[in-house]
Amino acid sequence: xxxxxxxxxxxxxxxxxxxxxxxxxxxxxxxxxxxxxxxxxxxxxxxxxxxxxxxxxxxxxxxxxxxxxxxxxxxxxxxxxxxxxxxxxxxxxxxxxxxxxxxxxxxxxxxxxxxxxxxxxxxxxxxxxxxxxxxxxxxxxxxxxxxxxxxxxxxxxxxxxxxxx
Amino acid sequence: xxxxxxxxxxxxxxxxxxxxxxxxxxxxxxxxxxxxxxxxxxxxxxxxxxxxxxxxxxxxxxxxxxxxxxxxxxxxxxxxxxxxxxxxxxxxxxxxxxxxxxxxxxxxxxxxxxxxxxxxxxxxxxxxxxxxxxxxxxxxxxxxxxxxxxxxxxxxxxxxxxxxxxxxxxxxxxxxxxxxxxxxxxxxxxxxxxxxxxxxxxxxxxxxxxxxxxxxxxxxxxxxxxxxxxxxxxxxxxxxxxxxxxxxxxxxxxxxxxxxxxxxxxxxxxxxxxxxxxxxxxxxxxxxxxxxxxxxxxxxxxxxxxxxxxxxxxxxxxxxxxxxxxxxxxxxxxxxxxxxxxxxxxxxxxxx
Numbered sequence: 001x002x003x004x005x006x007x008x009x010x011x012x013x014x015x016x017x018x019x020x021x022x023x024x025x026x027x028x029x030x031x032x033x034x035x036x037x038x039x040x041x042x043x044x045x046x047x048x049x050x051x052x053x054x055x056x057x058x059x060x061x062x063x064x065x066x067x068x069x070x071x072x073x074x075x076x077x078x079x080x081x082x083x084x085x086x087x088x089x090x091x092x093x094x095x096x097x098x099x100x101x102x103x104x105x106x107x108x109x110x111x112x113x114x115x116x117x118x119x120x121x122x123x124x125x126x127x128x129x130x131x132x133x134x135x136x137x138x139x140x141x142x143x144x145x146x147x148x149x150x151x152x153x154x155x156x157x158x159x160x161x162x163x164x165x
Numbered sequence: 166x167x168x169x170x171x172x173x174x175x176x177x178x179x180x181x182x183x184x185x186x187x188x189x190x191x192x193x194x195x196x197x198x199x200x201x202x203x204x205x206x207x208x209x210x211x212x213x214x215x216x217x218x219x220x221x222x223x224x225x226x227x228x229x230x231x232x233x234x235x236x237x238x239x240x241x242x243x244x245x246x247x248x249x250x251x252x253x254x255x256x257x258x259x260x261x262x263x264x265x266x267x268x269x270x271x272x273x274x275x276x277x278x279x280x281x282x283x284x285x286x287x288x289x290x291x292x293x294x295x296x297x298x299x300x301x302x303x304x305x306x307x308x309x310x311x312x313x314x315x316x317x318x319x320x321x322x323x324x325x326x327x328x329x330x331x332x333x334x335x336x337x338x339x340x341x342x343x344x345x346x347x348x349x350x351x352x353x354x355x356x357x358x359x360x361x362x363x364x365x366x367x368x369x370x371x372x373x374x375x376x377x378x379x380x381x382x383x384x385x386x387x388x389x390x391x392x393x394x395x396x397x398x399x400x401x402x403x404x405x406x407x408x409x410x411x412x413x414x415x416x417x418x419x420x421x422x423x424x425x426x427x428x429x430x431x432x433x434x435x436x437x438x439x440x441x442x443x444x445x446x447x448x449x450x451x452x453x454x455x456x457x458x459x460x461x462x463x464x465x466x467x468x469x470x471x472x473x474x475x476x477x478x479x480x481x482x483x484x485x486x487x488x489x490x491x492x493x494x495x496x497x498x499x500x501x502x503x504x505x506x507x508x509x510x511x512x513x514x515x516x517x
Contacts, residue, residue: 044200045196048267057239059267060196063194063196063271068192114266129403130503132266133266133403134265134267
């Protein structure tokens with residue numbers, strides 16, 4: 001039996017035929033749409049490597065059935081830069097060595113973008129660590145990650161103030 | 166994952182009809198269900214996707230002063246709703262102490278009530294589990310069970326209910342609104358989950374096809390706002406289930422406890438309301454000795470189900486600490502590490 005799901009992915013709307021309702025959003029992105037920036041770590045909602053932003057909110061794409069997210073707006077790591085200009089969170093991760101092997105990094109960056117949008121952590125490192133606890137980094141680059149999120153938040157604040165002015 | 170039929174009803178009535186057939190399960194965010202299906206622990210033959218149903222994602226103030234939370238309200242949206250968090254701070258703190266930000270953004274109110282135990286033997290298909298397969302035995306009984314139940318357990322099951330959210334809900338007399346083929350009915354949250362007895366596979370009172378449509382907090386629940394805390398001991402400070410947790414709430418009148426509420430998490434197959442402890446506190450001035458007596462009353466019936474006798478004393482201490490924190494006043498904003506006994510105190514008290 002055939003199914004389809006319509007998703008807007010990184011600004012492009014497409015209707016995708018699904019031959020099976022079991023396909024997760026993560027597998028759809030990676031295996032069907034060649035968007036392999038989103039990583040499969042645990043595949044059980046524990047590590048955060050598969051984090052994407054759906055309708056403005058960060059979620060674990062491994063626990064999301066693609067068919068159930070019919071109509072959603074999906075932002076993946078491939079959609080955050082503007083051409084050659086990196087997203088401020090990407091720049092901050094590079095500036096603060098927020099990674100070693102890099103496998104968790106796309107999920108960390110998507111989670112950080114989500115965290116900053118949520119606006120609950122402010123510039124409190126403890127709240128940032130708590131808000132990022134759904135993203136594991138087995139290399140242990142947590143200190144750099146926290147610094148990167150703090151700095152990216154500052155940069156985005158300054159940019160939005162400039163926009164308002 | 167076993168194959169299933171996928172249906173997406175457009176009304177509650179359609180959903181209830183679609184879910185009435187044996188083997189059907191409701192799908193909301195799926196943060197627990199999809200995980201269970203991947204592991205082969207749950208094998209529904211039909212998924213009834215209710216995530217697109219209209220009007221179930223609202224937080225409504227009712228004319229009698231109660232608050233009605235739709236079953237599809239996301240955990241994060243409820244916890245971060247300023248008005249809700251101000252009136253029910255222990256509920257917000259419990260929600261924010263649970264899972265990760267990604268999961269809280271997806272997981273729903275109804276799904277939280279329906280989540281399954283995290284007993285490792287329940288998840289491991291190679292282990293015996295009466296909850297998974299009635300009469301199959303329980304490998305947790307002689308296994309690694311330091312985190313298992315100390316109250317209300319039976320020889321057939323010693324699993325705990327993992328929810329944080331349900332603990333203050335039980336303390337605050339929340340009511341669950343349920344829709345079924347015969348129409349709507351209500352049940353106190355405290356009576357929604359069942360103790361295992363010899364049927365641990367029956368975890369709650371829902372009948373075939375019935376669906377949670379809302380959870381309601383009565384007006385009285387908001388009267389504890391100035392002195393309400395959720396305290397949760399876990400094996401790491403964030404993103405872990407409770408070893409033991411407590412929701413403690415006081416209504417103070419001129420330094421005397423006019424009313425008290427207590428429920429424990431991580432100790433039984435349901436959020437554990439401790440009414441005996443509440444009775445100890447009512448009508449007396451708040452002090453640590455009194456909280457200790459309340460803690461003794463709350464754990465009077467506790468018994469280890471394995472290598473977990475430590476949880477009984479831990480629970481007593483958590484009760485004393487939770488009431489001491491509640492008596493000191495609800496912090497605003499909530500601590501950086503919600504529910505953590507290790508959180509540095511910050512912010513101002515809304516009531517001293």
